[in-house]
Amino acid sequence: MPPAMFVHCEEFDVPLRAGPDLADVTPQIARIITASGVRLGSAQLTAVGSTASLTTIEYEPGAVEDLKQAIQRLAPPDQPYHHEMTWHDGNGHSHVQAALLGPSLVVPIREGRPKLGTWQQVVLINHDIHARRRGVEVTIIGEV
Amino acid sequence: MPPAMFVHCEEFDVPLRAGPDLADVTPQIARIITASGVRLGSAQLTAVGSTASLTTIEYEPGAVEDLKQAIQRLAPPDQPYHHEMTWHDGNGHSHVQAALLGPSLVVPIREGRPKLGTWQQVVLINHDIHARRRGVEVTIIGEV
Amino acid sequence: MPPAMFVHCEEFDVPLRAGPDLADVTPQIARIITASGVRLGSAQLTAVGSTASLTTIEYEPGAVEDLKQAIQRLAPPDQPYHHEMTWHDGNGHSHVQAALLGPSLVVPIREGRPKLGTWQQVVLINHDIHARRRGVEVTIIGEV
Numbered sequence: 510m511p512p513a514m515f516v517h518c519e520e521f522d523v524p525l526r527a528g529p530d531l532a533d534v535t536p537q538i539a540r541i542i543t544a545s546g547v548r549l550g551s552a553q554l555t556a557v558g559s560t561a562s563l564t565t566i567e568y569e570p571g572a573v574e575d576l577k578q579a580i581q582r583l584a585p586p587d588q589p590y591h592h593e594m595t596w597h598d599g600n601g602h603s604h605v606q607a608a609l610l611g612p613s614l615v616v617p618i619r620e621g622r623p624k625l626g627t628w629q630q631v632v633l634i635n636h637d638i639h640a641r642r643r644g645v646e647v648t649i650i651g652e653v
Numbered sequence: 654m655p656p657a658m659f660v661h662c663e664e665f666d667v668p669l670r671a672g673p674d675l676a677d678v679t680p681q682i683a684r685i686i687t688a689s690g691v692r693l694g695s696a697q698l699t700a701v702g703s704t705a706s707l708t709t710i711e712y713e714p715g716a717v718e719d720l721k722q723a724i725q726r727l728a729p730p731d732q733p734y735h736h737e738m739t740w741h742d743g744n745g746h747s748h749v750q751a752a753l754l755g756p757s758l759v760v761p762i763r764e765g766r767p768k769l770g771t772w773q774q775v776v777l778i779n780h781d782i783h784a785r786r787r788g789v790e791v792t793i794i795g796e797v
Numbered sequence: 798m799p800p801a802m803f804v805h806c807e808e809f810d811v812p813l814r815a816g817p818d819l820a821d822v823t824p825q826i827a828r829i830i831t832a833s834g835v836r837l838g839s840a841q842l843t844a845v846g847s848t849a850s851l852t853t854i855e856y857e858p859g860a861v862e863d864l865k866q867a868i869q870r871l872a873p874p875d876q877p878y879h880h881e882m883t884w885h886d887g888n889g890h891s892h893v894q895a896a897l898l899g900p901s902l903v904v905p906i907r908e909g910r911p912k913l914g915t916w917q918q919v920v921l922i923n924h925d926i927h928a929r930r931r932g933v934e935v936t937i938i939g940e941v
Contacts, residue, residue: 514658514802514938516694516795518763550804551841551936553695553759558770559711566896567847571879572889579872579893584723591715601716605723608710612773613759615841615901617934619806624934626846629900646761646768648695650658650794650938651804658802660838660939662907697839697903702914703855728867735859745860749867752854756917757903790905790912792839794802794938 514652517545520557522644525635528560528603529580533568533630534645538616538623541647550651552616552623557644560603560637562610568630580606580636603636610634618651658796661689664701666788669779672704672747673724677712677774678789682760682767685791694795696760696767701788704747704781706754712774724750724780747780754778762795802940805833808845810932813923816848816891817865821856821918822933826904826911829935838939840904840911845932848891848925850898856918868894868924891924898922906939 519541523532538552556563566572583606590601616631617624625631635643663685667676682696700707710716727750734745760775761768769775779787807829811820826840844851854860871894878889904919905912913919923931 514804516658518693518761549806550938553697553761553841555759555761555769557768557773559709559716559773564896565847565900567880567892569880569883571881571883572847572892572896574879575872575889575893576896579897583727583871583897584719591718592711592713593715595713595715601719604711604716605719608708608716608720608776609723609727609754610897611755611758611899612709613757613901614899615759615843615903615936617806617841617843617936619934624845625843629845629847632896646763648759648761648795650694651936660802662837662905697841697905699903699905699913701912701917703853703860703917727871728863735862736855736857737859739857739859745863748855748860749863752852752860752864752920753867753871753898755899755902756853757901759903790907792903792905792939794838 517649519647520644522642524642526640527638528636529577530635531573531632534633535630538631542618545649546653547618547649547651548621548653550618552618553648554614555646556612557646560600560607561643562607562612562634563614564610565629565631567628583609600638606636661793663791664788666786668786670784671782672780673721674779675717675776678777679774682775686762689793690797691762691793691795692765692797694762696762697792698758699790700756701790704744704751705787706751706756706778707758708754709773709775711772727753744782750780805937807935808932810930812930814928815926816924817868818923819861819920822921823918826919830906833937834941835906835937835939836909836941838906840906841936842902843934844900845934848888848895849931850895850900850922851902852898853917853919855916871897888926894924
């Protein structure tokens with residue numbers, strides 16, 4: 510009989526500055542994996558909201574700044590956006606940036622820990638034009 | 654003893670116009686989650702085909718138009734593509750766009766419903782140059 | 798009583814040339830799915846390391862070359878990068894490219910095989926400036 514599988518879900522949020530701003534959320538993921546008791550499986554992450562995204566990068570100030578600049582090139586804040594014509598909330602570029610980056614990510618769990626590269630951190634990105642707390646739903650599925 | 658986990662799989666497709674064209678498929682995802690009976694877990698989505706992709710955005714006409722334009726900038730249809738030299742099917746840019754956006758997405762399930770932001774919808778994108786029905790494979794894993 | 802679910806995890810790596818370079822890893826995914834015995838579920842893939850990524854594309858030489866060129870446009874190697882000022886390892890663009898493409902992917906498993914389009918292959922991308930073996934963690938969850 511195989512070991513019993515189960516699901517463990519948690520949400521967390523982190524304060525971020527006006528976008529594009531990034532936070533390393535690997536410690537939160539590691540903590541939730543430990544709390545779940547899952548030793549083998551995956552942590553499935555989804556950023557909640559249409560102006561946030563998730564990816565991985567080497568979390569050091571230079572690479573973070575480079576990524577911010579590349580994100581701004583994908584959808585520059587100073588261009589006209591159709592979203593603005595209706596909503597006038599100034600974040601047309603934020604929606605486009607977040608959609609291109611994508612809201613979800615899968616992190617493998619091995620021996621009860623996230624299995625990533627040594628210099629590969631999970632980052633949560635706020636693309637909105639205001640400082641905001643941004644939330645992540647974590648779905649952990651696996652076995653003890 | 655933990656509640657029993659199970660997997661529920663379904664496919665659906667939707668008609669889309671020539672790309673880039675988007676449809677809000679959140680209702681289909683919600684319906685399949687309900688049909689599965691899963692209350693806690695995740696819906697894992699994969700667009701079938703190499704000229705389709707999935708992401709989330711606020712599904713209102715302005716943001717949708719902005720995303721279409723950003724997608725066209727990533728791989729403009731009016732540039733030369735190596736794919737054309739062999740296949741002459743006019744969709745070299747479609748393949749590049751779909752590969753950059755990515756075919757898969759994870760939607761958390763909480764209390765039997767997709768847990769996303771209020772203005773965050775799941776969108777299926779056709780990048781091909783013809784109108785096509787585009788399919789999505791949905792793998793739901795979780796517990797009652 | 799539903800069929801028992803289980804998790805099966807494997808890692809594989811493939812040699813890649815200096816980036817951007819791509820390999821079709823669909824055969825490896827199919828082999829690991831077969832080895833797992835899972836007939837219905839999903840294969841969750843994560844590229845290990847901050848200068849690698851995963852997506853799908855029609856794996857033919859033209860589309861592969863087109864994707865490489867689009868990736869180089871997203872973060873051109875010949876621009877200045879803040880990452881360089883600290884690390885001087887010449888791969889600032891590699892980190893940005895990999896973060897924009899994203900490290901993870903979900904492949905549905907149906908009847909014991911990956912369910913993708915006929916011309917849709919899973920590709921692993923090395924963005925680093927040196928030839929490297931790049932690894933992928935595969936988490937398969939499903940039922941027999």
